[in-house]
Every structure is written in C-alpha cells, then in structure tokens.
Amino acid sequence: MSERNGSLNGKTVIITGGASGIGRASAILFADEGAEVAVVDIDSENGEKTAEMIHTKGGKAIFIRADIGNSEDCKAVISSTVSVFGGVDILFNNAGIIRRADVLDHSEEDWDLVMAVNVRSIFLLSKFAIPEMKRKGGGAIINTSSGWGLVGGPKAVSYCASKGAVVQMTRAMAIDHGNSNIRVNCVCPGDTDTSMLKKEAVQLNEDVAVFYKDAADRPLGRIGTPEEIAKAVLFLAGDNSSFVTGAVLVVDGGGIA
Secondary structure: OOOOOOOOOOOEEEEEOOOOHHHHHHHHHHHHOOOEEEEEEOOHHHHHHHHHHHHHOOOEEEEEEOOOOOHHHHHHHHHHHHHHHOOOOEEEEOOOOOOOOOOOOOOHHHHHHHHHHHHHHHHHHHHHHHHHHHHOOOEEEEEEOOHHHOOOOOOOHHHHHHHHHHHHHHHHHHHHHHHHOEEEEEEEEOOEOOHHHHHHHHHOOOOHHHHHHHHOOOOOOOOEOHHHHHHHHHHHHOHHHOOOOOOEEEEOOOOOO
C-alpha cells in the first residue's frame, strides 16, 4: 500500500458509482486509508477494474454489480458486503446521472431514471445499511449532491430537482439517526473532470473543449479533480468530522460563491 495515515483502519465502506470518476478516486483513497471497500456500479468492467487497482496496491476490495434503483439489488449490496467484510461502517451514496434538458424537452422515462439513480438509490441503500450500522454502534453516510442542489442551472431540471432532494434527505436523515450515532452529510461538488462532465457537453451538442473552458469560469479558474472531491468525502467519513452531521460541504472552487 502507499503511505497513509490509516484513518479508516478496520472500517468497511460501500461506494456507489465506484467504476469511475469521484467514486473510483474515493474507493482508492479509502482503501489507502485502511478501509475494506465494496465497489458498487452497474458497469462491471470498470467496477472490477477499480477493485483490481485496490488489490494491486495491497488493499481489500470487492466489486458488486447492482442497479441501485432496484430494491432487491440494494438489499444484495448490503448482504454481500456484510457476508464478506462482516458489517457496514460507511456508506458513500455517490452514483449519479444527468440529463440536460428543460421540462419541455425532458422525457418522462429520463426523469424517472434520474430520480431512481440520484434519489431512490440513497433511500434504498440507507434503509438497508442503517440497521447494520446500528448493530456496530454507529456509522457515517455521505451523499453526493451538487452545487446545483443549492442553486438552479439551465437545462438540468431533473438533475437540479434530484440534487436538491439529496440535500434535504441528508438533513432529515441526520436528524432521524443521530441518536444511533450515525452521522449523515453531503458533499456538493462543482464541475469535476469526469466522464459525466464530458457527457453533458455531448447532450448539449457543445464542443467539449469549449464546454470545459466555460466550466472553469469560477474564482479558482479551473474545474475540480475527482481526487479533490474524494478528500472532502474522506473528511466527512472519518473521525476528523466526528461532530459534523446534517452538513452540506460545497467543493466547487467558488463556483456558487
């Protein structure tokens, strides 16, 4: 393993959307910090690759293929993780998708899909993970929202609605489960160099280079990296944030400032 602080030694972490981007960066960072990692994604090829990257560095990881909008798949994620690692300490609800359209051009099918992946999955996985966390005396849940969960954005009505829901779910869950020593927080990334950002440019029929240049128009003058977001998630997952719950951590280079 690479040099690390071991801040998550003995902890088991579930990370959705772990096949790429912020999810992959977080899975690798958490493993570097000593955690056993369950990488969850619908993309088997790249999800397995993330797990193998962790194995190569001497870490412990499994890959679980799941449609996280499906209740039975979410149950299987939790049961498989408990079967292999013995419990669940941290749940990072990171998976997300975007469909760039206004209400006039947005299909009902895409609306339902965005809500299933971005919102329903958090409800389901938290519902099944929390009993396991309570069994171990507590835990941490981190949900990925967005700057557009706090302010509006153009041609992104379902994404903005879903990410606003994530913020409010986070706050409600923090209130409900604090007495079980379960902290619930969310991270709100700004534009980050991931495959999803490239897909946005394609959906809007914009040149990727121009789209990226426009996305960098923020006080720090650039877009973020998955590794930078992962470090913020690690803070919310570990003991350094032991008195933090119901919080909304914006990591966007000043984009909504």
